[in-house]
Amino acid sequence: MKINIIGGGPAGLYFAILMKKADPAHQITVYERNGPDDTFGWGVVFSGKTLANLRAADTESHAEITRAFAAWDNVDVVHRDEKISIHGNSFSGISRLQLLKILQRRCEQLGVELQFRTEVPDVDSLRPSCDLLVAADGVNSTARKQYSNHFIPSLDVRPNRYIWYGTNKLFHGLTLTFRENEAGVFAAHSYKFNKTTSTFIIESDPKTWDTAGFSVLSDDETRGYLEKVFAKDLDGQPLLSNNSKWINFLLVKNQNWFFENVVMIGDALHTAHFSIGSGTKLALEDAIALFECFGRTASVAAALTEFEAARKPVIEEYQAAAYESMRWFENARQYLNLSPVELAHSLMMRSGRVSHEDLKRRDPEFIARYEADHESPAGTAGAQPA
Numbered sequence: 001m002k003i004n005i006i007g008g009g010p011a012g013l014y015f016a017i018l019m020k021k022a023d024p025a026h027q028i029t030v031y032e033r034n035g036p037d038d039t040f041g042w043g044v045v046f047s048g049k050t051l052a053n054l055r056a057a058d059t060e061s062h063a064e065i066t067r068a069f070a071a072w073d074n075v076d077v078v079h080r081d082e083k084i085s086i087h088g089n090s091f092s093g094i095s096r097l098q099l100l101k102i103l104q105r106r107c108e109q110l111g112v113e114l115q116f117r118t119e120v121p122d123v124d125s126l127r128p129s130c131d132l133l134v135a136a137d138g139v140n141s142t143a144r145k146q147y148s149n150h151f152i153p154s155l156d157v158r159p160n161r162y163i164w165y166g167t168n169k170l171f172h173g174l175t176l177t178f179r180e181n182e183a184g185v186f187a188a189h190s191y192k193f194n195k196t197t198s199t200f201i202i203e204s205d206p207k208t209w210d211t212a213g214f215s216v217l218s219d220d221e222t223r224g225y226l227e228k229v230f231a232k233d234l235d236g237q238p239l240l241s242n243n244s245k246w247i248n249f250l251l252v253k254n255q256n257w258f259f260e261n262v263v264m265i266g267d268a269l270h271t272a273h274f275s276i277g278s279g280t281k282l283a284l285e286d287a288i289a290l291f292e293c294f295g296r297t298a299s300v301a302a303a304l305t306e307f308e309a310a311r312k313p314v315i316e317e318y319q320a321a322a323y324e325s326m327r328w329f330e331n332a333r334q335y336l337n338l339s340p341v342e343l344a345h346s347l348m349m350r351s352g353r354v355s356h357e358d359l360k361r362r363d364p365e366f367i368a369r370y371e372a373d374h375e376s377p378a379g380t381a382g383a384q385p386a
């Protein structure tokens with residue numbers, strides 16, 4: 001089979017690896033507009049379950065990924081200068097650049113053709129010459145735009161803004177920090193992803209963002225402002241920018257996932273708010289799901305039909321949980337009247353996927369503290385916002 005893939009991000013590279021490994025006779029080309037080292041972003045997060053999926057799909061790249069990663073089992077919530085740790089959550093982080101280098105090397109080893117610095121402005125130019133065209137071209141997908149009549153996307157620009165930084169302050173565990181100043185409320189999502197660096201994403205609601213005057217601040221002034229907001233958390237370490245800019249989260253869904261021989265995977269197809277796990281996990285798991293469909297049939301039409309039928313309910317469930325989590329952060333201001341332990345409890349249950357009982361099993365000490373702190377612990381509703 002001849003396969004063209006647009007986008008050398010995690011989704012495109014991983015799908016190329018799995019298909020080429022299964023049948024070296026496939027001719028697979030990945031077209032990537034950037035060079036092999038020009039990437040954005042800092043660390044990406046995987047749950048224990050995602051790592052098990054990666055091990056089952058390709059032991060070689062899994063071994064390299066796990067050699068390079070940082071693992072933890074705690075979520076830390078910082079509110080009113082107090083840190084509450086909740087244990088029993090297995091996660092790990094790896095640098096996005098390192099992950100891409102591992103996947104690029106694996107592609108080269110298997111004989112996938114990687115064409116870097118090659119922009120694909122017109123998807124139709126690649127489509128007729130291949131059996132399958134995979135659009136793994138990210139959140140601003142050219143293919144999604146070009147075939148929007150067929151895919152029927154829904155694009156929801158969310159009100160909160162966020163900015164991705166790195167820092168050399170090491171956060172051992174997924175740390176959610178809330179800080180208030182005269183402008184309003186800021187939330188930081190941070191975690192260590194190698195021996196020297198942590199991801200540090202800052203989120204702000206529109207009222208806070210406007211009051212702080214970010215629209216007229218330069219990149220350096222913005223960074224300086226946010227270093228002051230999180231001064232107690234950063235221990236004097238600067239925020240590291242990788243051309244970091246404020247962005248609004250874009251919630252992407254598509255009614256149809258394929259059109260003739262073109263299929264989308266990863267961020268091109270769907271996004272889920274970063275507070276529930278990384279888009280990288282979904283991108284890699286899409287690649288596995290699509291590959292598995294080709295394992296069951298050689299017909300492109302049948303494989304794409306099965307991919308959409310099998311994977312769509314999984315993604316819809318994930319996006320529904322991510323939506324609740326995103327809404328929690330959009331309304332974070334209303335929760336800050338809660339005590340640190342109540343806030344931590346509400347945060348842990350925000351997506352609706354973790355119950356009070358689940359938390360009790362994972363970290364009985366935390367729940368005992370919550371129940372002692374909170375007069376009416378019963379059940380799953382959690383503490384209520386103002």
Ligand SMILES: Cc1cc2nc3c(=O)[nH]c(=O)nc-3n(C[C@H](O)[C@H](O)[C@H](O)COP(=O)(O)OP(=O)(O)OC[C@H]3O[C@@H](n4cnc5c(N)ncnc54)[C@H](O)[C@@H]3O)c2cc1C
Pocket residue numbers: 006007008009010011012031032033034040041042043044045096118119120121136137138139141142164199265266267268278279280283
């Ligand atoms: C600014 C920013 C920072 C981020 N940082 C992090 C982070 O630190 N951690 C994390 O977990 N997630 C991060 N994310 C989210 C994460 O990048 C995605 O969820 C994940 O990478 C999705 O994988 P993908 O392969 O679907 O898409 P991507 O990783 O976006 O890959 C798509 C690739 O396609 C290429 N491409 C697009 N259009 C074309 C074209 N027409 N021709 C040729 N090539 C093309 C792009 O250059 C890109 O390399 C970040 C997102 C943004 C926007």
